[in-house]
Amino acid sequence: MNEVVVHPDAETLAEAAAARLVTRIVDAQQARGVASVVLTGGRTGIDVLARLRKSPAHRAVDWSAVDVFWGDERFLPDGDGERNETQARQALLDHVELDPDRVHPMPSSDGRFGGDPDVAAAHYAEVLGALAGANEDTPVPRFDVVMLGVGEEGHTASLFPDTPYVRETAHPVVGVRQCPKPPPERISLTLPAVRAASEVWLMTTGAGKTEAVARALSGADPVEIPAAGARGRDRTLWLLDREAAAGL
Ligand SMILES: O=C1O[C@H](COP(=O)(O)O)[C@@H](O)[C@H](O)[C@H]1O
Numbered sequence: 001m002n003e004v005v006v007h008p009d010a011e012t013l014a015e016a017a018a019a020r021l022v023t024r025i026v027d028a029q030q031a032r033g034v035a036s037v038v039l040t041g042g043r044t045g046i047d048v049l050a051r052l053r054k055s056p057a058h059r060a061v062d063w064s065a066v067d068v069f070w071g072d073e074r075f076l077p078d079g080d081g082e083r084n085e086t087q088a089r090q091a092l093l094d095h096v097e098l099d100p101d102r103v104h105p106m107p108s109s110d111g112r113f114g115g116d117p118d119v120a121a122a123h124y125a126e127v128l129g130a131l132a133g134a135n136e137d138t139p140v141p142r143f144d145v146v147m148l149g150v151g152e153e154g155h156t157a158s159l160f161p162d163t164p165y166v167r168e169t170a171h172p173v174v175g176v177r178q179c180p181k182p183p184p185e186r187i188s189l190t191l192p193a194v195r196a197a198s199e200v201w202l203m204t205t206g207a208g209k210t211e212a213v214a215r216a217l218s219g220a221d222p223v224e225i226p227a228a229g230a231r232g233r234d235r236t237l238w239l240l241d242r243e244a245a246a247g248l
Contacts, residue, residue, distance in 0.1 A: 001236070002217055002236050002237075002238055003235065003236065003237050003238065004217065004237075004238045004240065004245070004248065005237065005238070005239050005240070006240050006241070006242060006245040006248075007239070007240070007241050007242075008241065008242060009205075009241050009242070010043075010044065010047070010205035010206065010241050012241070013044065013203065013205055013239055013240070013241050014044060014047040014048045014050075014051045015051050015055075016239070017044075017048045017147075017201070017203055017239050018048050018049075018051040018052035018055055018057075019055070019057060020201075020239075021037070021048065021052060021145070021147075022052065022055070022057045022058060022060055022061060024037075024144060024145050024199065025037065025061050025066060025144070026060050026061060028144040029061070029062055029065055029066075033065060034065045034066070034067060035061075035065065035066050035067070035144050036066075036067040036069065036141050036142075036143045036144050036145075037066060037067070037068055037069070037143070037144060037145055037147070038069045038070065038071050038143050038145065038146040038147060038189070038197065039068065039069070039070050039071065039084070039088050039147060040070075040071050040072070040084070040147045040148050040149045040157070040203070041070075041072065041073075041074070041084030041087060041088075041149065042149035043149075043205070044149055044203045044204055044205055045084075045147055045148075045149050045203060046084075046087045046088065046091050047091075048147070048203065049088055049091035049092035049093075050091040050092065052092055053091060053092045053095050053096070058092075058096065061096075063096040063097045063098050063099075064097055064098065064099045064102075065099070065102075066098065066102060067102045067104070067131070067141070068093065068098065068102060068103045068104060069104045069128070069141075069143065070084055070085060070088075070104075070105060070106050071146055071147070071148055071156075071157040071188070071189050071194070072084065072106075072157035072158035072159075072186055072187065072188040072189065073085060073105070073106035073107075073158075073186060073187045073188075074158075074183045074185075074186055075107075075108070075109045075117045075120065075175070075176075075183065075185040075186050075187055076108065076109055076183055077108055077109055077110040078108035078110055078111060079108075080108075082183065083108065085105040085106070085108075104124075104127055104128075104131075106120065106124050106187045107120035107123055107124065107187070109185070116175070117175030117176065117177065117185045117186065117187055118174075118175035119175075120175060120187055121171075121173040121174050121175040121187045121188075122173070124173045124187060125139070125171060125172050125173040128140040128141060128172055128173065128193070129172075137192075137196060138172055138192050138193055138195070138196040139172055140172045140189075140193045140196050141196075142196055142197070142198060142233075143196065143197040143198065144197070144198050144199065145197065145198065145199045145200075145201060145232075146189075146194050146197040146199070146200045146201070146230075146232070147201050147203060148194070148200065148201065148202050148203070148227070148230055149202075149203060149204055150202055150203075150204040150209055150212055150213065150216070150227045150244075151181065151209075151212065152208045152209060152211075152212060153180075153212060154212040154215060154216060154220070154224070154225035154226055154227050154228070155181070155226050155227070156194075156202065156226050156227040156230050157188045157189050157194065157226075157230075158176045158179060158186035158187070158188035159176075159188055159190070159191065159226040160176075160179060160180055160181070160226065161223065161224050161225065161226060162223060162224065163176075165188060165190070166191065166222060166223055166226045166229070167223060168190040168191075168192075169190070169191075169192055171190060172189060172190055172192065172193035172196075173187060173188070173189055173190065173193065174187070174188055174190055175187055176188050191222060191226070191229045191230065194229075194230050194231075195229075195230070195231050195232070195233070196233070197232050197233065198232055198233055198234045198235070199232040199234055199235040199236075199237065200230050200231055200232035200235070200236050200237070201237045201238075201239055202216075202227055202230060202236075202237070202238045202239070203239040203240075204239075204240060204244050205240070205241040205243065205244050206241070206243050206244055207243040207244075207246070209240075209243075209244040210243060210244055210245075210246045210247045211247060212225060212227065213227075213238070213240060213244050213245065213247060213248070214247030214248055215228070216228040217238065217248060
């Protein structure tokens, strides 16, 4: 079942989501000693990280015991300012005491896999598979939380409507080509990999997202509105501002 929380505006949403993330991580660490978090790119996702950095509450987290993954990546050279990894590092990751061995960025286009996003995606699938543990359904870890954005046309991660990638069920990670939103090559978790998570949080703001949110929450086919197919095993939480929620 989808849970929906509507905040007055984008700033309040980002502050509240940052606080929620601290609680989720601390609770997971209390229960298991470690927490696993999947980050998203996009305005809201990066703003959440930036606000978390500024909040004294981030000191409640043992950052050395957080596994960090990404839900999608723009397949660009290492350090490119458009990479979700670069933005997340600037916003938060470079400012907390993470264990570098627990930070798992998706490969860059100038890395050891060359410029082929399929090869890079297969490598990321191997990384996830090696950490999957006893997760039997899907060869990825049972993430404590997957954070996702939602695009105007309903995309989530880098799964765009009516593409082979949103239909993918055999692989947890795909190389995306001819993406309608630049850059054209990306890497993305697939919907089955997202659904292995305990909690999935879809975070979006603004009037441009109203229609996609309304369609996703009224049971659209995920092939048409990929965000409709993102669900957590234990919880699916939509964090919206008033504008994005206006069509509900
Ligand atoms: O390109 C991307 O866009 C989506 C949505 O971003 P937003 O700025 O409209 O919130 C994001 O979820 C994804 O991670 C990113 O690669």
